């Protein structure tokens with residue numbers, strides 16, 4: 001092992017909302033960076049290629065499975081954005097007290113879901 | 127504060143900076159960290175612009191979409207978005223790769239592939255936007 005100080009408590013921990021936020025930040029970032037950017041490329045590429053190519057893109061993304069992927073991506077964005085803003089707060093050294101940290105973790109997780117619902121409500125109801 | 131000498135403070139003859147030197151960031155860690163944050167701010171503006179626009183667009187057919195993307199201001203915002211988002215994603219996936227791929231040969235291959243894909247995809251996206259933006263102008 002590295003000859004630098006390591007925490008002696010690596011095996012002593014319990015689940016908390018902050019851990020969920022941390023893991024979801026990585027999962028949503030990686031998901032958007034792969035699936036999301038692929039959809040972005042297909043969208044722009046098919047638009048540039050012309051109406052026929054775009055229609056096959058829109059056919060797939062407008063199908064039930066396509067909509068499911070888009071819902072997942074929109075949630076990934078809103079969740080990652082919310083936890084990214086929490087990163088900024090913690091980057092300045094704030095919000096590390098256990099209770100505030102827990103509250104902000106729960107707030108961030110809820111905000112990701114709420115913004116996703118609002119987004120699709122606007123899309124379908126406008 | 128009675129401890130005035132280095133020996134009294136740290137229990138050794140080296141200074142604090144002397145003890146830390148050589149144990150910190152091996153490469154450009156702080157620069158990478160800062161760029162991840164700067165591109166995050168860019169994403170906050172540009173991706174939110176795209177997402178809100180998508181929610182508000184009146185229709186999603188070819189004419190509506192191509193017409194929207196080819197407006198000069200929209201095309202400019204999307205070009206900036208592409209540069210920023212591929213940069214942020216490249217920086218982010220680099221960290222993920224470094225966390226999970228430890229064999230140096232595999233790590234080098236994964237990071238090389240990441241660079242090729244990110245730069246190639248970004249260039250393709252920019253070319254697509256340019257084609258739409260300049261379509262009517264020629």
Ligand code: HEM
Nearest residue numbers: 026029030032033081084085087166169170215218219221
């Ligand atoms: C409002 C927009 C966004 C904000 C505020 C934001 C913020 C951040 C921050 C602060 C980090 C660094 C986390 C750390 O140091 O541990 C990060 C990581 C990352 N972001 Fe974003 N981001 C945004 C959008 C995006 C988008 C659109 C993508 C993908 C296309 C993305 C992909 C990633 C990836 C892959 C990571 C690395 C994850 C990790 O190391 O666990 N982000 N983001």
